[in-house]
Amino acid sequence: MSILVAKKVKIGFGENVIIKDASFSLDEGDFACVVGTNGSGKSTLIKAILGLIKPMSGTIEYGDGLTQTTIGYLPQETRPDANFPATVEEIVLSGCLGHMKMRPFYCHKEHEHVRESLRTLGIDELAKASFMKLSGGQKQKVLLARSLSATKKLLILDEPSNNLDYKSRKDFYKTLKKLNSEQGLTIIMITHDLDADDLIGNKVIAISDGVAKIAATAEYLEGRA
Amino acid sequence: MVEMFSYPFMQRAMLVGLMISICAALVGVSLVLRRNSMIGDGLSHTAFSAFAIATVLGVAPLYIALPVVIIASFFVLRLSQNKRIHGDAAIAVLSASSLAIGTMAISVSKGVNIDLNSYLFGSILAVSWTDVILSGFLALIVVALYLFAYHRIFAITFDEEFAKSVGVKTGLYDAIFAAICSVVIVLGMRLLGSLLISSLIIFPTLSAMRLCNSFKKIIMASVIISILAFVAGLMMSYSLATPTGATVVIMNLVAFIICYLLGKIQKS
Numbered sequence: 421m422s423i424l425v426a427k428k429v430k431i432g433f434g435e436n437v438i439i440k441d442a443s444f445s446l447d448e449g450d451f452a453c454v455v456g457t458n459g460s461g462k463s464t465l466i467k468a469i470l471g472l473i474k475p476m477s478g479t480i481e482y483g484d485g486l487t488q489t490t491i492g493y494l495p496q497e498t499r500p501d502a503n504f505p506a507t508v509e510e511i512v513l514s515g516c517l518g519h520m521k522m523r524p525f526y527c528h529k530e531h532e533h534v535r536e537s538l539r540t541l542g543i544d545e546l547a548k549a550s551f552m553k554l555s556g557g558q559k560q561k562v563l564l565a566r567s568l569s570a571t572k573k574l575l576i577l578d579e580p581s582n583n584l585d586y587k588s589r590k591d592f593y594k595t596l597k598k599l600n601s602e603q604g605l606t607i608i609m610i611t612h613d614l615d616a617d618d619l620i621g622n623k624v625i626a627i628s629d630g631v632a633k634i635a636a637t638a639e640y641l642e643g644r645a
Numbered sequence: 646m647v648e649m650f651s652y653p654f655m656q657r658a659m660l661v662g663l664m665i666s667i668c669a670a671l672v673g674v675s676l677v678l679r680r681n682s683m684i685g686d687g688l689s690h691t692a693f694s695a696f697a698i699a700t701v702l703g704v705a706p707l708y709i710a711l712p713v714v715i716i717a718s719f720f721v722l723r724l725s726q727n728k729r730i731h732g733d734a735a736i737a738v739l740s741a742s743s744l745a746i747g748t749m750a751i752s753v754s755k756g757v758n759i760d761l762n763s764y765l766f767g768s769i770l771a772v773s774w775t776d777v778i779l780s781g782f783l784a785l786i787v788v789a790l791y792l793f794a795y796h797r798i799f800a801i802t803f804d805e806e807f808a809k810s811v812g813v814k815t816g817l818y819d820a821i822f823a824a825i826c827s828v829v830i831v832l833g834m835r836l837l838g839s840l841l842i843s844s845l846i847i848f849p850t851l852s853a854m855r856l857c858n859s860f861k862k863i864i865m866a867s868v869i870i871s872i873l874a875f876v877a878g879l880m881m882s883y884s885l886a887t888p889t890g891a892t893v894v895i896m897n898l899v900a901f902i903i904c905y906l907l908g909k910i911q912k913s
Contacts (some may be wrong), residue, residue: 470810489812495804504678504803506860514800518811524793550858570811 422483423448423574423606424469426632429478429613431468437476438464440630446608448484448573451600451621452634454610460627462610463496469608486574489518492567494560494577502552508562509547512537515569523557530569537568540603541595557588561595568599575599575611581618593620649883657777657891658769662875664784665836666845669792670871671844674864675802675822677854684721685843687736688830691717693764693839694747694836699817701754707779709839718830720821744839767838767890769879776835783828794821799860837890845871850898855901855908874900 422445429442438461446452454462467473468625469480471488482488492515515537516530538544539563546554551562560580567575577596581589597620599605611618624640625632635643649655676682692714693895701708717739724735747764763771792796797818800808809815833842853866878893885892 472806472809491810493807493810495806501678501803505854505858505863506803507858510799510860511803514796514803514808515811517796517800517808517813520796524795524798535727552858562682566807 421448422446422481423450423486424483424608425479425481427479427481429465429468429480429632430476431464431473437630438615439468439627439632442468442627444625444631444634445632446606446623448606449600449604450623451596451607452609452623452625453619453621453637454608454625454627454632455619456627461630461632462627464577465625465632466578466608466610470576475594484573485589490571490573492569492571494563494567494575494580496578496582499504500557504551505593506551507547508543508549508551508554508565509534511551511562512547512565512569515566518570528547534565534569537565540568540599541565555588556642557591559581560584560588560592564592564595569592571605573606575605575607577607579610579612580617581611593618596620649880654770654772655879655883658659658770658879659876660777661772661780661832662769662836662879662893663872664780665833666831666849666871666875667868668784668825669833669842669845670849670867671787671864672822672826673848673850673871674853674860674867676826677799677847677850678802681722682825682847683733683736683843684718685830685846687721687739688714688718688826689834689839689842690740690743690747692831692834694743694750696764696834697747697750699752707831709802710834711827714827714831722823722826738762749806761873763838764834765838765840766888767834767836767841769836769889772835780832780835783832783908787825787828790821790825794818798822799837802860836891837848841890841894844894844897848894848901849874852897852901852904856903856911870900871897 425445426442429439430437431439442465454465455463464473468475470491472492478599512534513526513530516526516533519530522533535544538547543558543561545566546558551559554562581592584592596607607621609621619637619641622637623634624637625634626640650659676684692710695710695713696706699706720735721739797808797813800813801815801818805815830842833845837845848873849867850863852870853863857863857866874896875893879889880897881887881896882889882892
């Protein structure tokens with residue numbers, strides 16, 4: 421069953437068209453890596469999927485009861501302030517805001533959901549820890565836990581391995597694969613195209629000259645060789 | 646010490662000051678963490694020009710200053726997030742222009758008696774019971790709005806793009822926050838004046854950040870520090886016959902130094 425279908429999506433700002441045509445569909449449980457050169461429009465495409473940018477034309481449809489506000493998003497690591505004074509729990513709870521509607525406070529269910537997200541990623545003992553005192557890898561896991569609090573269906577990650585050392589990156593990818601295979605989460609991850617080790621999903625959305633095309637990872641690697 | 650609070654003007658000053666200190670500490674946390682500390686400065690100067698123009702026109706200053714500062718704060722908050730425009734430059738332009746407009750308005754007015762010092766440095770000992778009631782009402786609205794929007798304000802302060810992605814109406818909450826900031830600044834003008842009010846917003850947060858690592862604790866600590874600094878400042882200004890606003894700022898500076906040292910001890 422398709423969880424996301426993009427049909428002839430065109431995205432840009434004013435007269436500057438960044439994506440001329442993005443047409444692809446993702447099934448439940450797919451793990452797609454978005455690749456392309458710098459400035460090719462990878463982040464622009466995922467922001468359109470998240471509803472942060474309105475496409476100029478075309479449609480993005482969500483399946484299986486998914487809505488824009490129940491997508492888990494992990495922005496580039498540079499966005500949140502690494503020295504922000506907050507506990508891990510405070511940050512991960514903010515992932516539940518999409519479920520709160522106009523309610524001003526979190527309910528018991530949301531607190532439990534946060535504990536579950538932290539347990540899933542093996543960082544439940546960090547709940548009361550200060551975000552600014554964590555290592556780069558731990559911070560990334562906390563932000564991933566926040567995304568997990570927002571969704572049970574689709575995760576979108578924008579270059580999550582940036583600024584992670586080799587070991588932390590491998591560890592992080594292992595976690596993502598586990599979430600994909602064991603919990604059936606559909607994942608879209610922007611990554612660098614340079615290293616085949618980064619293409620950990622079953623599909624690749626390659627953006628070139630403003631056109632986004634989808635292919636199976638093996639097929640994509642074959643074509644690139 | 647008890648004697649000073651037998652005077653009605655001191656009772657009024659204490660009540661208004663406490664309310665403003667609480668509100669200023671609340672908005673200060675988000676402003677400082679969003680690196681928008683200087684917005685308070687820019688807006689207080691805008692409030693100064695609005696107060697001056699209103700007085701020259703013979704209109705109640707609050708009715709002009711409040712809407713003007715709300716509009717200005719909304720634009721300044723949006724401008725500060727625009728990557729193509731340098732937010733600090735926009736605030737500097739707003740500050741200087743507002744101060745100039747206010748000063749010009751006062752200088753061209755004839756037959757109007759304006760105490761420039763009270764606008765620039767505050768005159769909390771001159772507040773009336775009507776001011777106390779109005780301040781109490783506005784402070785209640787500020788605290789209620791802040792509590793209602795607390796989790797959204799946290800999310801926007803930490804990571805605005807993520808907050809948007811989970812459906813937080815960042816524009817709406819920015820507008821609410823801008824309105825809260827404006828009310829605090831306009832009220833705070835009576836306490837510290839346009840030149841010193843931004844210190845009441847910034848100092849308690851900076852002090853609390855030396856000691857706490859959680860957003861909620863920083864808010865609570867900054868409210869406590871703000872109240873203590875105000876009470877100490879008011880009492881000291883009475884005892885030493887010093888200007889109240891300046892003494893409150895000095896007490897905030899002392900609190901910051903103490904927190905800084907305690908933070909160093911805590912780390913070691």
